[in-house]
Amino acid sequence: MSTAKPLAIEARGLRKSYDDNTVLDGIDLSVPEGAVFALLGPNGAGKTTTVAILSTLIGANAGEARIGGHHLDHETDEVRSLIGVTGQFAAIDKLLTGRENLHLMGRLHHLPKTEIHERAQRLLEQFDLVEAAKRSPETYSGGMRRRLDLAMSLMGDPRVIFLDEPTTGLDPRSRRTMWTIIRELVAGGVTIFLTTQYLEEADQLADRIAVLDGGRIIAEGTAEELKRLIPGGHISVRLKRVDQLEPAARELEATSTDPDQLTIQVPGDGTVDSLRSVIERLDRAGIEVDDLSVHTPDLDDVFLALTGRPENPTSQKESLR
Amino acid sequence: MSTMSYALTDSMTMLRRQIRHMGRYASLTLMVIGIPVVFLLLFVYVFGGTLGDGLGGITGGRAAYLAYVVPGVLMMAVAGSAQGTSLKVAMDMDEGIIDRFRTMAISRVSVLTGHVLASMIQILLAITVVLGIAAAIGYRTGAGVADWFGLLGVFLLISFAITWLTVAAGITAKSPETASNTPMPLMLLPFMGSGFVPTESMPTAMQWFAEYQPFTPWIEVTRGLLDGTGAAGSDIALAVSWAGAIALFGYLVARAEFDRRGA
Ligand SMILES: Nc1ncnc2c1ncn2[C@@H]1O[C@H](COP(=O)(O)OP(=O)(O)O)[C@@H](O)[C@H]1O
Ligand SMILES: [Mg+2]
Numbered sequence: 001m002s003t004a005k006p007l008a009i010e011a012r013g014l015r016k017s018y019d020d021n022t023v024l025d026g027i028d029l030s031v032p033e034g035a036v037f038a039l040l041g042p043n044g045a046g047k048t049t050t051v052a053i054l055s056t057l058i059g060a061n062a063g064e065a066r067i068g069g070h071h072l073d074h075e076t077d078e079v080r081s082l083i084g085v086t087g088q089f090a091a092i093d094k095l096l097t098g099r100e101n102l103h104l105m106g107r108l109h110h111l112p113k114t115e116i117h118e119r120a121q122r123l124l125e126q127f128d129l130v131e132a133a134k135r136s137p138e139t140y141s142g143g144m145r146r147r148l149d150l151a152m153s154l155m156g157d158p159r160v161i162f163l164d165e166p167t168t169g170l171d172p173r174s175r176r177t178m179w180t181i182i183r184e185l186v187a188g189g190v191t192i193f194l195t196t197q198y199l200e201e202a203d204q205l206a207d208r209i210a211v212l213d214g215g216r217i218i219a220e221g222t223a224e225e226l227k228r229l230i231p232g233g234h235i236s237v238r239l240k241r242v243d244q245l246e247p248a249a250r251e252l253e254a255t256s257t258d259p260d261q262l263t264i265q266v267p268g269d270g271t272v273d274s275l276r277s278v279i280e281r282l283d284r285a286g287i288e289v290d291d292l293s294v295h296t297p298d299l300d301d302v303f304l305a306l307t308g309r310p311e312n313p314t315s316q317k318e319s320l321r
Numbered sequence: 322m323s324t325m326s327y328a329l330t331d332s333m334t335m336l337r338r339q340i341r342h343m344g345r346y347a348s349l350t351l352m353v354i355g356i357p358v359v360f361l362l363l364f365v366y367v368f369g370g371t372l373g374d375g376l377g378g379i380t381g382g383r384a385a386y387l388a389y390v391v392p393g394v395l396m397m398a399v400a401g402s403a404q405g406t407s408l409k410v411a412m413d414m415d416e417g418i419i420d421r422f423r424t425m426a427i428s429r430v431s432v433l434t435g436h437v438l439a440s441m442i443q444i445l446l447a448i449t450v451v452l453g454i455a456a457a458i459g460y461r462t463g464a465g466v467a468d469w470f471g472l473l474g475v476f477l478l479i480s481f482a483i484t485w486l487t488v489a490a491g492i493t494a495k496s497p498e499t500a501s502n503t504p505m506p507l508m509l510l511p512f513m514g515s516g517f518v519p520t521e522s523m524p525t526a527m528q529w530f531a532e533y534q535p536f537t538p539w540i541e542v543t544r545g546l547l548d549g550t551g552a553a554g555s556d557i558a559l560a561v562s563w564a565g566a567i568a569l570f571g572y573l574v575a576r577a578e579f580d581r582r583g584a
Contacts (some may be wrong), residue, residue, distance in 0.1 A: 087417065
């Protein structure tokens, strides 16, 4: 490779298994400095395990990795001083207040006292936590807790930030807030390694996306490249009469027809124009429509396209610590 | 900064964290200090009259028993903190923030030394309160300035040992419930020594046990220093050896278990 930028994260052949459950089966990663990298995968794919290995929390059974050029096993302290980790589960001290949590981090980073107080105040303001700063995180909403968690990771001014499912379980508004925060971090030049179950999130935030399944990376590329693998979005039209199924399918050049459900699938995105055109053409042909729904590609489609099987999150139990 | 001074700074930071926790766990803190006081009052006012007569001194009675029992109650204050420490450590290990600590460039053992130091402070507090109340109900020591320094050393040593042991118990425990139960036997040890009655009054098997358990030399040294009669060299050697061995054992187990839980 002749990329000019040095690599912030570099992993070769990472393996991890618990007893005879192989969680990671040879993972290679390279993330350039200043990039946002998303590891996309369903529940139980091994995302948290990957983050735990790269953030020095657990050891891999095989393979090696470097963060900022420092070897994970041989230069652990150098690695640790470069990274900030916001795990899937809140890593905060519930018996301290929000501000005390930040101060604790500052002290552990051996910062001078004034610096600690300034940084904590700045982060509280930036993350809209000033009001909550003197309360225990136990009283926080999910979004606030996530923001405090991230703020704690930032106290040490990390160069590489790990975010394990930063928006899972958040309401749409908190998710947007988190996205904005992540974009601001990127603007500051740090490297971000995030995991997510949502293609949309990876699409919104990441320069490069790797899809993790069965302990392997089954696809990697930009959001555009991944989406090209997917059949794309479609509009699903349910009709009222079974005898109109055939003419409707012909009129709209349907990709599939389902007589049982009285439904046809039409290629198209969810824009108003494409919807209007579908409705107008059906009107002109005198075909009655019962229902119309728009389907945008999601992780399910990526999975279907890549593995030929739908992902099945209900069969995987979330691991608890 | 060297690794050594980081270990020190980080331990102080973790101690601060634990002291904050103490405030939030106020009832647990109060219990640790309150229980030995209750035992002091119970033993002196309920059993003291009878037990004091049985001591075979010239005066006998409650006053004599008060003078006899104080070292034993002080050991209870040390042992009694064990349950609280073990419970707190076990609960702390379940906290998400421990994983955060593991990914930071800090001295790892500081997470544990923070607990140890906080617990030692709590024990010294309990000891001070017990001595204060004992004095208020008529206890008089013969200890001189040198004896008090000796006592401080002894208390630091004993609490250091017991605390490392209970930190190990807390880390090893499968759940907070087991964590608070494991140190229970520790609470009984002062009774099975020379803490509350002279060992000569016990059956032979108990006497033998009392002679070879750590609390007996600890109590004897404490008693000697409090009375101002000084402590026997052999008792001091035994007291220090026990404390050293227990502290080392607790430290090694706690460290190993803390590292193991991370992997
Ligand atoms: N400590 C552990 N012991 C045993 N199995 C584990 C452990 N941690 C994770 N696993 C297993 O590894 C797999 C991947 O888990 P995880 O990395 O948490 O996935 P994800 O974060 O993608 O949901 C799961 O099947 C999980 O049960
Ligand atoms: Mg996970």
